Amino acid sequence: MPSPIQNKRIVLGVTGSIACYKAADLASKLVQSGALVDTVLTEAAREFVSELTFKSLTHREVHTSLYSPNSNLSINHVALAESADLIIVAPATANTIAKIANGISDDVLTTTILATTAPIIIAPAMDANMFDNPATEANVTTLIGRGFFIAGPAEGRLASGLMGKGRMIEPFDIMGAASMLLGKDGDLSGKKIVVSAGGTEEAIDPVRNITNRSSGKMGYAIAEAARDRGAMVSLVAAPNHLAKPIGISVTNIQSAEDMKKAIEDECLEADALIMAAAVADWRPLEKLDSKAKKDKSDHWSLELVKNPDIVAGINSSKLIKVGFAAESENLVENSKTKIESKNLDFIVANDITAADSGFSVDTNRVTIIHPDGTTEVLPLMSKYDVAHSILDRVKSGF
Numbered sequence: 017m018p019s020p021i022q023n024k025r026i027v028l029g030v031t032g033s034i035a036c037y038k039a040a041d042l043a044s045k046l047v048q049s050g051a052l053v054d055t056v057l058t059e060a061a062r063e064f065v066s067e068l069t070f071k072s073l074t075h076r077e078v079h080t081s082l083y084s085p086n087s088n089l090s091i092n093h094v095a096l097a098e099s100a101d102l103i104i105v106a107p108a109t110a111n112t113i114a115k116i117a118n119g120i121s122d123d124v125l126t127t128t129i130l131a132t133t134a135p136i137i138i139a140p141a142m143d144a145n146m147f148d149n150p151a152t153e154a155n156v157t158t159l160i161g162r163g164f165f166i167a168g169p170a171e172g173r174l175a176s177g178l179m180g181k182g183r184m185i186e187p188f189d190i191m192g193a194a195s196m197l198l199g200k201d202g203d204l205s206g207k208k209i210v211v212s213a214g215g216t217e218e219a220i221d222p223v224r225n226i227t228n229r230s231s232g233k234m235g236y237a238i239a240e241a242a243r244d245r246g247a248m249v250s251l252v253a254a255p256n257h258l259a260k261p262i263g264i265s266v267t268n269i270q271s272a273e274d275m276k277k278a279i280e281d282e283c284l285e286a287d288a289l290i291m292a293a294a295v296a297d298w299r300p301l302e303k304l305d306s307k308a309k310k311d312k313s314d315h316w317s318l319e320l321v322k323n324p325d326i327v328a329g330i331n332s333s334k335l336i337k338v339g340f341a342a343e344s345e346n347l348v349e350n351s352k353t354k355i356e357s358k359n360l361d362f363i364v365a366n367d368i369t370a371a372d373s374g375f376s377v378d379t380n381r382v383t384i385i386h387p388d389g390t391t392e393v394l395p396l397m398s399k400y401d402v403a404h405s406i407l408d409r410v411k412s413g414f
């Protein structure tokens with residue numbers, strides 16, 4: 017299943033902020049995802065970036081004036097508004113937000129927004145004091161009330177040198193918001209899907225733990241793909257270095273026991289559980305309260321106890337349960353045993369010894385194994401595409 021952005025007409029409104037340089041990256045990412053991007057630059061934006069930047073990235077006309085004789089907007093000033101599947105304003109200045117909130121339409125962007133019925137994402141970018149100003153707060157609240165999706169702003173260092181809330185969120189997050197809005201009526205809408213990701217950490221003492229090489233990428237890709245098909249997604253994530261995906265509820269946990277509790281809570285109302293996490297099978301019998309010092313002895317034996325099997329312990333007849341089997345030998349045989357012992361609807365097996373699949377990489381080569389013994393060997397794909405293949409099979413079980 018392609019990303020919901022593919023083949024969509026997206027109007028990218030760029031307004032006058034130094035964060036304009038990030039809009040060029042966003043335009044490029046949208047085009048790479050298969051969108052037709054119509055860029056609108058306000059007069060202030062053109063002080064920071066040029067028409068040519070966006071023309072080169074999108075291979076399409078860039079709109080700057082309602083009255084340009086070369087533009088079809090001079091004949092039909094709402095043409096962009098009518099054709100858009102989605103409008104993204106990134107960066108959105110306090111001034112443009114104020115104009116939109118007050119129904120002003122004095123340029124291409126504000127006219128297009130006033131005349132459209134398409135969903136709209138606003139990614140504010142301004143100085144922290146401008147964002148915190150009651151006037152901006154009131155304008156943002158008005159837009160939220162009218163159904164606009166306000167993405168960000170993030171906290172951090174601002175162009176003024178101040179630290180605070182006002183940085184435009186990253187293009188990756190805006191892409192997430194776009195996928196979510198364009199996919200919201202997808203084939204999983206109305207379903208709640210719980211996904212686990214990453215390798216749990218089992219504490220030895222306050223500075224050491226036992227963990228594994230799972231990066232969390234497969235679980236995050238499943239969560240994003242489910243979101244992009246309209247599902248309500250709860251991600252239970254062990255420590256990892258991945259960015260929090262927009263539009264997904266994330267519970268951060270550390271140990272297998274924490275993960276078990278979080279998953280049990282989330283599964284009460286869920287339709288499917290996809291266990292992509294690499295759960296530690298063992299944990300230290302006791303966690304030391306202070307750091308173990310090395311000068312006490314030349315040897316150290318740790319006594320380990322078995323962790324509970326999380327997915328095996330979740331029993332609900334209405335829940336579809338999908339497991340993962342990370343194997344280094346006897347892939348199919350071992351996976352079949354796991355389907356039975358964990359009462360799974362199917363299992364996704366991957367050979368972790370292959371360089372292009374498994375831990376840390378963005379691709380995966382999996383075999384899907386069903387309880388009746390049927391096996392489906394899928395080709396090497398991106399983890400996002402593997403995620404959709406898994407979700408196709410989850411959906412057919414609903």
Ligand code: CTP
Nearest residue numbers: 291292293295323324325326327339340341342
């Ligand atoms: N799993 C779980 N709880 C555990 C261990 C594993 O829920 N304590 C889940 C994993 O998230 C995965 C599936 O069970 O979906 C299979 O995990 P895997 O590590 O391949 O198998 P194990 O049951 O741990 O068996 P072994 O390590 O001996 O292969």
